[in-house]
Structure formats: C-alpha cells, structure tokens
Amino acid sequence: MGWLDKLKVKLGVLDAADAAAMEEDDALLAQRSRAGRDRGERPPIDGLEPASQQSLEEVLAAKERGDVVEMRRLLRELDRGKGLRLVLRAAAALEAGDEAELVELLPKVRAEVPAWRLALQLASVLDDAALAETFRVRAEAADAPKWALAWSRALSTDAEVQRRGLAELLVVDAALARTVAARDLKLEGAQSDGDASERYAGFAHGRQCIRRFGATSVAAVVLRAGADA
Amino acid sequence: MSRSKLVLYRLDRPALKALSEEVLRVLTANDTAGLASLLGLDAEAVLFRPRLVDHFLVPERGDPAGLHAALRKAAKARALTPSFASDSLALEGRLRAFEPLRDDATAAAAIDKLLNPKRVPWYLRASDATAGWLEAKDAAELARRMDRLKGQLTPELKSFAQGLASIPGDVIAHDSL
Numbered sequence: 001m002g003w004l005d006k007l008k009v010k011l012g013v014l015d016a017a018d019a020a021a022m023e024e025d026d027a028l029l030a031q032r033s034r035a036g037r038d039r040g041e042r043p044p045i046d047g048l049e050p051a052s053q054q055s056l057e058e059v060l061a062a063k064e065r066g067d068v069v070e071m072r073r074l075l076r077e078l079d080r081g082k083g084l085r086l087v088l089r090a091a092a093a094l095e096a097g098d099e100a101e102l103v104e105l106l107p108k109v110r111a112e113v114p115a116w117r118l119a120l121q122l123a124s125v126l127d128d129a130a131l132a133e134t135f136r137v138r139a140e141a142a143d144a145p146k147w148a149l150a151w152s153r154a155l156s157t158d159a160e161v162q163r164r165g166l167a168e169l170l171v172v173d174a175a176l177a178r179t180v181a182a183r184d185l186k187l188e189g190a191q192s193d194g195d196a197s198e199r200y201a202g203f204a205h206g207r208q209c210i211r212r213f214g215a216t217s218v219a220a221v222v223l224r225a226g227a228d229a
Numbered sequence: 230m231s232r233s234k235l236v237l238y239r240l241d242r243p244a245l246k247a248l249s250e251e252v253l254r255v256l257t258a259n260d261t262a263g264l265a266s267l268l269g270l271d272a273e274a275v276l277f278r279p280r281l282v283d284h285f286l287v288p289e290r291g292d293p294a295g296l297h298a299a300l301r302k303a304a305k306a307r308a309l310t311p312s313f314a315s316d317s318l319a320l321e322g323r324l325r326a327f328e329p330l331r332d333d334a335t336a337a338a339a340i341d342k343l344l345n346p347k348r349v350p351w352y353l354r355a356s357d358a359t360a361g362w363l364e365a366k367d368a369a370e371l372a373r374r375m376d377r378l379k380g381q382l383t384p385e386l387k388s389f390a391q392g393l394a395s396i397p398g399d400v401i402a403h404d405s406l
Contacts, residue, residue, distance in 0.1 A: 166282045167256035171249065174351035181286035189287035 056085065060212045068096060081108055084206050087118060091217040094224070102221075109225040116144030120152045121203070122219050125211040129158045131219060138226075147173045148203070154180055176200060233404035235320050235359065237392055238309035240399040245308035249350050252300070256282040268299040289356050300352045305406045312400075313392025317385035321359055321404070324389070329381045336378075339363060339371040343402045358405035368393060368400045 059078065062071035075089040090105040112118055116139035123135040136152055150172055153165025169177040175193035179200045182190035192200070210218050248267075255263035259281050265272040274294050278284055289297040324330065324340050331337050343361040346354045353360055363371065375382065375390035382390065393400065 163259060163280060163282060164257045166280075166286065167253055170256070170282060170285055170351055171253055174354070178286050178288075181283070187283055187286055189291040190283075191288055 056088075056209060059085075059088065060209065063092075063213060068092070072096065082112065084209055087112070087218060087221060088209070088213050090221045090225075091213060094221050095214075095217050102224075106221075106225045109221060114144075115139075115142035116148065117203075117206070118222060120144055120148050121207040121210055122215055122222065123152045124155045124207050125215045126219060127157060127215075129156060129161070132156060133161075135219070135222075147176060147199075151176065151180055151203070155184055173199075233359070234318060235315050235389075235402055235404050236311055236406065237313040237389075237396060238305075238401045238403065238406075239312045239396050240362065240401045241308045241310070242399055245304065245350065248304055248307050252352065256285070264296075268296065268303055270294075270296075270299060285352070297352070297355070301355065301406055304350070304353055309401055309403075309406070312396045313389070315385060315389060315392075317388075320385045320389055323383055323386050327383065327386060329378050330375070330386070333374055333378070336371055336374040339367045339374075342367065343371075343400065349401060349403075353401070353403065353406075355405045358403065360401070360403045360405075363400045363402075365398045365400075368396065368398075 056078065059071055059074045062068075062074060072089075072092050075085060075092055078085045079089045080086070086105065086108055090102055090109050093099075093101040093105065119135040119139040119142065123132040123139065126132040126135070132152075136149065139152070140149060147169065150165050150169035153161050154169050154177070156162045156165060166177060166181070169180065173196065175196035176199055178190055179192045179196040181187040182192045183200065183204075251263075251267060254260070255267060261272050261275055261281065264281055265275050268275070275281065275284065275296060277294055284292060284294070284296045285300075321344065324344065330340065342348055343363045344359055346358065346360045348362045349360045372390055372394035375386065376394065379387055379390065
C-alpha cells in the first residue's frame with residue numbers, strides 16, 4: 001500500500017481492506033494490460049496457486065447480468081475476511097437464502113472498523129429516508145467524523161435533511177461540499193475541487209459498489225449482524 | 230498573475246464565531262430574509278436559487294448576486310479590524326521564502342499558518358486570495374522572533390514585524406477583503 005493510501009486509512013477515509021482491494025484491482029488491470037502485449041504465456045509455477053483473476057467490478061457485472069452463482073463464486077474467492085468484499089459476500093448469501101454461509105460471516109461484518117463507515121455509505125444510498133436516518137444515528141454513535149455525517153445528510157432524499165447536510169459540509173469542508181454538489185448532486189454551475197478529490201473518491205468507491213449491488217440487501221446484513229450480537 | 234497587498238486584521242473571535250453560527254442557521258433554515266439581512270442586501274438579491282446554500286456551492290465567478298463577496302464584507306465589518314497594511318507587493322514572497330525566517334522553524338511554522346487559507350472560515354476564502362489566521366500566542370511569538378532577526382530583515386519584513394507586534398490578540402491576514 002502506498003503512503004497516500006496509508007494516510008487515507010489513518011484518516012478513516014479508506015479502510016485497510018478496501019485499500020488493499022483497490023490496489024489489487026489496479027494491479028490486476030496492469031497485469032492484464034501487460035498480458036495483452038506479451039507474446040506467448042509462461043507456464044504456471046509448480047506448487048503455487050495462481051493469483052486471483054477477479055475484481056469487484058466483475059462481481060458487480062455478474063450481479064447485474066443475474067449470474068448469481070458466478071457472483072458468489074467470485075466473492076468467495078475475493079473475500080479477505082474484512083472490508084466491502086466481506087459485506088457483499090454476506091449480502092449475496094442473504095439474498096440466496098444461504099443461512100449457513102451468512103451465519104459464518106456475520107460476526108466479521110459486526111467487527112468491521114471503522115464502524116461508522118459502512119453505516120454512512122449505506123445511509124447515502126438508501127431510498128428509505130427513515131432507514132437511512134437509522135444508519136446515520138448508528139454512525140454518529142460510532143464517532144463518525146463531521147464531514148462524513150454531513151456528506152451523508154447532503155445526499156438525503158429528505159429536502160430539509162439534505163439542506164442541513166450541505167450547510168454543515170460547507171462549514172466543515174468547503175472543498176468537499178463543492179465536489180459533492182458537482183458530482184453527486186449535479187448542481188448547475190458547481191465544480192469539483194481538486195483539494196477534495198482524493199477524499200471524495202475514497203468514500204464514494206464503496207458507496208457506489210453498495211448502490212450497484214443493492215443497498216437494501218447490504219442494509220439487511222448490517223442490521224442482522226447488529227441484531228445477532 | 231497580479232499580486233495584492235497583505236493586510237493584517239485584529240480578530241474578534243467571539244464575533245466571528247457568532248457570525249459563523251448565524252450563517253449556518255440561515256442556510257440550514259433556508260431563511261432568505263435572514264441571509265439578506267445578514268449581508269445587508271435586499272431579499273430579491275438572494276433569490277436566484279431556491280436553496281440558499283447552493284449560492285455558496287458554486288464558484289464565486291458563478292455568483293451574479295455577489296453573495297460570496299457580501300459575506301466576506303459582513304465578516305470584515307463584524308469581526309475584523311484592519312491593523313496593518315503593507316505597501317509592498319513583495320511581502321508575501323519574502324515571508325514565504327526569506328531564508329533567515331525559514332531557518333527559524335518556529336517562525337516559519339507560524340508564517341505558514343498565517344498564510345494558509347484553510348485556517349479561516351470557508352466564507353473568508355476568496356479565489357486565489359492569500360489568507361490565514363494566527364492565534365494570539367503564536368502571533369506574539371512570531372513578532373518576538375522577527376524582532377530578534379531585525380538586523381537581517383528586509384524593510385518590508387521589518388515593517389510587517391512591527392505591525393504584527395502592535396496587534397493584541399488573534400490575527401487574520403488577508404489580501405482580498
């Protein structure tokens with residue numbers, strides 16, 4: 001992991017598992033790019049398992065084309081026991097009614113750190129305003145940073161909550177507020193601020209994956225993990 | 230790129246804090262009359278967008294009503310007292326790069342704070358402007374250290390050091406208010 005990603009992990013913008021996962025995805029893309037240029041293939045090294053050839057993007061693509069079996073196979077292969085891949089694997093197990101796998105994964109989902117991060121990513125993409133607020137309250141109880149809480153409120157479907165979130169985000173982190181206005185809310189005339197782009201990308205990556213996977217299932221897993229505690 | 234002259238202001242911290250709270254309240258409540266009153270403008274002037282906070286989420290050049298500038302003006306009127314104005318365009322460059330100052334780590338750190346726009350409230354940051362805030366103890370320490378170096382300082386730095394020393398309390402530096 002590079003120094004920048006280490007810093008992001010330290011600041012809570014990115015969790016270690018997701019940073020490693022993003023790094024893996026980048027490495028995989030680079031490897032494929034090189035492979036396209038290579039002539040001929042090297043034989044596998046005896047006694048070594050080949051490296052994972054899948055990325056989270058492939059998981060989501062499988063999900064979107066309705067290939068549940070392939071999606072779950074990929075998630076089992078990618079799961080390192082924490083981070084977004086673990087949570088999506090648990091959500092996939094829930095959707096498939098695979099209680100045995102789900103029960104095995106729930107304690108790890110419950111132990112996810114920082115606890116506020118997943119809760120706020122969910123709150124940012126759930127259509128159900130009341131459920132989103134439930135996750136925001138959880139995140140606040142788990143000491144979520146002000147910028148993250150405000151950002152989450154800024155994406156609320158409730159106009160009043162959204163207004164409050166935008167005003168608070170402007171106070172706490174004006175560069176991020178303008179970036180959120182431009183990129184998430186498509187506010188006319190708003191522009192991304194370079195000072196906030198790293199912070200934005202770190203949080204938005206997970207949120208986007210949850211949205212594509214299906215926030216309702218992920219929310220159900222997190223609630224179930226809490227209830228089973 | 231044009232350069233501006235740096236001005237030091239004595240900061241009334243409680244007044245700035247109260248203004249920040251008031252701004253947050255009117256934006257959260259979408260209180261058009263409240264914002265207009267706070268900025269000393271007619272209500273019609275702040276009605277370009279249905280959600281008031283949106284005015285401040287776009288760049289200042291996309292703000293036909295001039296609300297960004299009006300808010301800075303309000304902050305200046307309520308909480309900032311001009312206390313020293315440099316007549317030299319070279320002052321900022323000297324502060325950032327003059328070697329004897331850079332060699333003093335404490336002085337250099339204080340200068341970097343004073344010239345860091347991220348240290349002032351969002352509404353005091355203007356595009357391409359220099360701004361920053363220094364707490365009273367840091368300002369006093371910087372003035373002391375510059376006084377010790379006065380034999381080596383250039384005229385604009387000597388003048389700045391005297392200006393800084395004359396300000397009791399917190400200091401805001403700004404070149405676009």
